[in-house]
Amino acid sequence: MTTATNVLLTDLYQLTMLQTYYAECMQEIAVFDLFVRRLPQARNFLIAAGLDQALDYLENLSFAPDELDWLAGCGIFDKQFIKSLAEFRFSGTVHALPEGTIFFADEPILRITAPLPQAQLVESRLINLIHYQTLIASKAVRCVLAAPDKLLVDFGMRRAHGSEAALLAARAAYLAGFGGTATVLAGMQFGIPLFGTMAHSLIQAHDSEEDAFKNFAVAQPRDAVILLDTYDTEIAARKLIKLAPNLQARGIVIKGVRIDSGDLAELARRVRRILDKGGLSQTAIFGSGDLDEYRLQELFTDGAPIDGFGIGTRLDVSTDSPILELVYKLQEYAGKPRRKSSVGKETWPGRKQIYRQTADDGTLTADWLSLEDHPMTGHPLLQEVMSNGKRISTPEPLEAIRARVRAQIAALPIPLRDYRSLSKYPVYIAPELRELVAKLDCALH
């Protein structure tokens, strides 16, 4: 239905502004930052994700003949301008936080430096691509923090908002520490480990629950996860242990069972006892059904003997906080810093860098937002990732990004890791940046 590189996946005003820039020959270098204005209420930090898809988009951006024809027929654009779009390519520079980097409000995730029309056109889709994966990685890591040594699997495809969200949620969750996904296409496209159980319909389609269990196990002799709650969970567990000796004699292993409704903690305890007594102590218990970090926490407090979890809708939609205030703002044009001063939406101008300071043991202590040409102590976080419209290096393997997330979480002050309470990390504004703002505001008034 659409592709990641579709140049018309943008807002109309980008094209009408491009027409103005074309008419006025405004082709000088613009610098835009992508950043989050405020963290959502229930997030102490965010995790950058989606850069790989954003760079793909920039590298492949061009107008196809049918798109130009359609634009020409709109009645909004003049012929010369449409003609100029045939040559349109992105030739700019991109600085970005590596995927998996922890960041906070006001910190640029990505900086575009390019001729104004190029930097302008890409706004809508860049926000769209980085927003969603960052949202989901930042939600997923909270689930990982709530269930650190458990297998977590993305089950959210069906209620993710559309096909691309379904696919990219699997990637973002995996980056953040999930063990895998149920979405087959994400396995094929990204090499993410796939997990699956069975649905109630398979049980219902059989005249007896026993036959359903047996047939599914025979067809999946190593990997079967049996769903217990179609009719009555405990009765189903007892049926399973009666079948087990016969299956085991045929070399079939029951890898796990799944419980998807009712009081998960209590049912898991009862099912664990039934399985252990029945010789299935190696069979894992998998839980699912409206789970998120808050429910995972309750289940642990309740001592639920559950080994793995399928996290679905509440992950792929980030239901407790389904948006980030991610914006893309002009910070410099034609060598001059620029600043928006709309009430409540003011921006920090100029080419900036984030300097991350750490204690001797590596724990993060503070970030400083400064101008690039006024370096400070600390590790500079923004790296050049694209030059002249081409990637500087090959895409990072997902495993490297996963390792970065783990390392960054380990270096995060403990109160910030607590997903149950709010804690604010210090991000300071360098004096040079404050002076620049004062100078620009003064010039305006």
Place this chain on the structure above:
Amino acid sequence: MTTATNVLLTDLYQLTMLQTYYAECMQEIAVFDLFVRRLPQARNFLIAAGLDQALDYLENLSFAPDELDWLAGCGIFDKQFIKSLAEFRFSGTVHALPEGTIFFADEPILRITAPLPQAQLVESRLINLIHYQTLIASKAVRCVLAAPDKLLVDFGMRRAHGSEAALLAARAAYLAGFGGTATVLAGMQFGIPLFGTMAHSLIQAHDSEEDAFKNFAVAQPRDAVILLDTYDTEIAARKLIKLAPNLQARGIVIKGVRIDSGDLAELARRVRRILDKGGLSQTAIFGSGDLDEYRLQELFTDGAPIDGFGIGTRLDVSTDSPILELVYKLQEYAGKPRRKSSVGKETWPGRKQIYRQTADDGTLTADWLSLEDHPMTGHPLLQEVMSNGKRISTPEPLEAIRARVRAQIAALPIPLRDYRSLSKYPVYIAPELRELVAKLDCALH
């Protein structure tokens, strides 16, 4: 990145269940219903949307050679089963509510009647496609009810969850009564009217706000909407009226202004006065910035002279209620009704129909959920739309669906139209259906 017909955009368990069905020759006819278990807290009704994309998906479903190769290399599936997938097509029957139909909890939106493996495989993507557009149409219609005679435009592309959501939100909002969208691709693919204004970056890139206004208006002599709040909204409005005589002398019309921050109602009043005094009484005022039905309502109560609104993130993500409990459940297999009885997730079995009863003036009075072979008085809502895997008729024009939404809203009892308070519409269960449930539950125990 992905296409709407991608057969691997599904959950792994669909394929492992298909392998079981293949091994056991379970190919008889299955009947599945797609329905919403409970309405979200803040929704009195929902609007069905997404059928056109769902039928496209079903008509084009097949496994490509590279997909089969990939599956064969997974280590999960046996060769004979993979070979059988090469012939896989959807050959079933679909009954559905026409897009734009109002519906309630427990009512089937769509019914699939097909050999079990076909009906099973499509679950994940069917839910994914119908869920999102239904969610957005149901949110959008609330905005239309809050601002009945205003121009509402979808501005949400950038923070929609991925590319497909961005595109389909524009379609769903338009069906529900929005005037158009800013998303260019939605204009090209669906013929939806496009609207756009300008961004703050255009103003900031100019050394003076006046030059930005003038240049943008010259490049768009009939359609320019000027953004006022980059620095100071009232000062900007005064700058605009100073420029106006010169622009008008050149035949350039300032179609509108936009205010995107601050106290929208108060600023709109002040700007309206400035424009009226300055000879721009024909220039419309457009509002944007974190709007939804609740904010629209506040603006009206406050008497804001705003003519049109850009509704963005809160529409495309339906932030107050970003998911529906949409599920797809087996109701019959091999001629026998089937029922799931998991705690809190029980289903109504069999082939059902919804009978909608109305008063003499056309107002809806009640719906009855009954079995198809036990018709009741009232208008049957589910219609056959696909037979033998082919659409029965060509896709409905969007304008016809918009007209259906308007008519259905007009027939809705007034308390249900009130988006500020909850009101429950009566959906009754026919005695025959209750008897069937009692019979099935009895047979189980």
